[in-house]
Amino acid sequence: MRKTHQRRVIIGFLAAPVLLYTVFVASPYVQAFYIALTDWRGLSAEIGLIGLGNFTELFGDPVFWQALRNNLLLLVTLPIVTIGVGLFLAFMLNAAGGPRSGEIRGVRGAKFYRVVYFFPYVLSIAIIGVLWKNIYNPINGLLNGALRAVGLEEVQPSWLGDERLAFWAVLAVLVWNGIGFYVVLFTAGIKAIPASLLEAAVLDGASRTQVFFRITIPLIWENIRTAAVYLGIAALDAFAVVQIMTGGGPNDSTQVGSFYLYQNAFSYGRFGYASAMGVVLFVVTLALSAFTLRATRKERIEF
Template structure:
């Protein structure tokens, strides 16, 4: 009977497992095998060169500079995005006129929810085009507003300045993703039990103390998962940067690894080397994600 049960379960798992192997595992294996060759991508000739591409990658200054840009995005964008989203979610979900245990947020919170989420509805490509005009040094809205309020000395070619190009792109990414994580945190806060907050009010805890001692610990898993997910996105960053600054920005100041991979494959015709870049990026993602998840492991809060 038990044998029949396991066979029945295996019959249901066989097809999904096969699809996972074909469409998920197989591409990774193929990418690694291509990275061990000098394949140009445009012919059937490919010579096995072992770890030659990886040896070249270790001494490739352009790759490491692109990786440093990804790491800057990884540190700044998630911290700022999640911080803003957490603040907005607490204001529109927990704060309000009914005390620390209230629900519904500040007055007009439903309108704010629509406004905050709207940027995430805009596709990345369209956002890149819009902000390309926004940062335009001559006819852009940003410099125009600075001139109107009398801050002419602050106007500059934002995307043409090696100092400000990457921060300008970070601002766009933050604008895009805040809305999504605002919704995630709002949902997490709405699922918290009201009686816990009522007990905190009876004990005399203020809003900040309630948020720090009750709300944050109870949504730690959501915060951790959000940071990992957004961090993985920042290790990519190809779509927006390729639209706003397809040439890697002034003096390569905004080029990320995904853009370097794209150029190595489709501009330089080095698919083998590009595959090695992709494998390296995948390993970096795993190295950063797995320890973070393990360090954040704690006892589950039951409520």
Template structure:
């Protein structure tokens, strides 16, 4: 009897040690990620929320102003103008990126070209380049005097008198679309190709026997089966376009006359611009942008179909 009790005690102690060792391993494995999140994400966001209640230029003593920055924000017509630019890019860039990416991925995956690996490298090449390289490259393309775009137009007999595409309010915002799309298509082609490779070929073979065309197979088989990947990709694109401003900063800095300024760039210029160092107001804009991004995420999740087709 005593031996049985001793054996149970040893077994319980052994299980307890294994449980403790498991939790120690989990804590040690996850602590770097959580510490990084606390230090570089959560803590700065908490500080931003606090700074948004201050009138502060980063040098002199801060003055607590409560919600004054938020009240001024809703009266600031530049904020709403820039949100309009964000909305335009948010609608156009994801559509013009996702659709070509799906079509190219489908062609490369289903057709089975021998050169598919080479095409994947070519499409992915813009993602290897730094954003500043992409922005400068397209700035040279749009240059009025020696730009590639005007040279191509002249070949077709269109002389636009050295028109500078980034210097006109009518064309500047639209000239930003090609670099934004070109820099993203290749990445999503790779993502969609990998998703399509998981679809059993027997589904396509059955569809071919039934006389389904390529468009029918794409619309009825491919897209429904990779829908979760498409939804997540769209979410990343929408949120990325809405908060991004690097290409605008390098190519136009929001000009001409604010025609390409987005809310992220306006926030950046308010905090670090030559004429303004209002960290408090910039933090209020940042918190406003944070709320908008959360709302957009909830809307996309709400509108996107959740049903996942299994095969």
């Protein structure tokens, strides 16, 4: 009696969420694998199975390779720059004053800075794309305006229109967008370090740099790992910024997998080909997450 009642509750509570999730999330991921094996263009009812044809074509597609190269470059640069700057700022905010009387002293106004740094992170990435496209505008954007204001009328890069600069301009926007989140993440880690540990280090004559590299970083390693995985996922995406700011150009210098997939599906109607790309990116993401987690594994330090 009690058992059947309980079963009714379990089914009743789970039915709607499981159904919704299966239809809109799980089933598309599964279907992607099947569509990837077809030459489907969406309009025709007939779907031709072409086996691995899409994958063969994909591996011979120079634009796809360029996109992957850019994703990989983002995958290296985005975490390094973001974690580097984020750690530096978090350390300065929280521990730069050094420990005194059992307290980790932050600088004055630490809370204010954390609030301000977080502003870009709460905005929609699409809105950020529109905003920065205007900032990079070579004629009446904020950046070239600043260069003119300090007398550099000669130096007026076209930023997103310059093949050598566009990628770095995109990277800068992604860093600007994310820093605040990682400052908060690292702050949480630093605050959890017992002040007595830092105090002991300072008494033993450790400099700030030593405290940072020998104590802070090892003790918040878990947070740094989390950051690396999150940033890796962001680097493999980068869709909105690329779509809005550069459209993958100039000359594919900012092309990324997500945007090339979108173009193939919704501009060229090549659904099979786009799905094959999705499958490849899916495998790459899985492999890289597993690799990151393994490569950064360390003994967890309990304190």
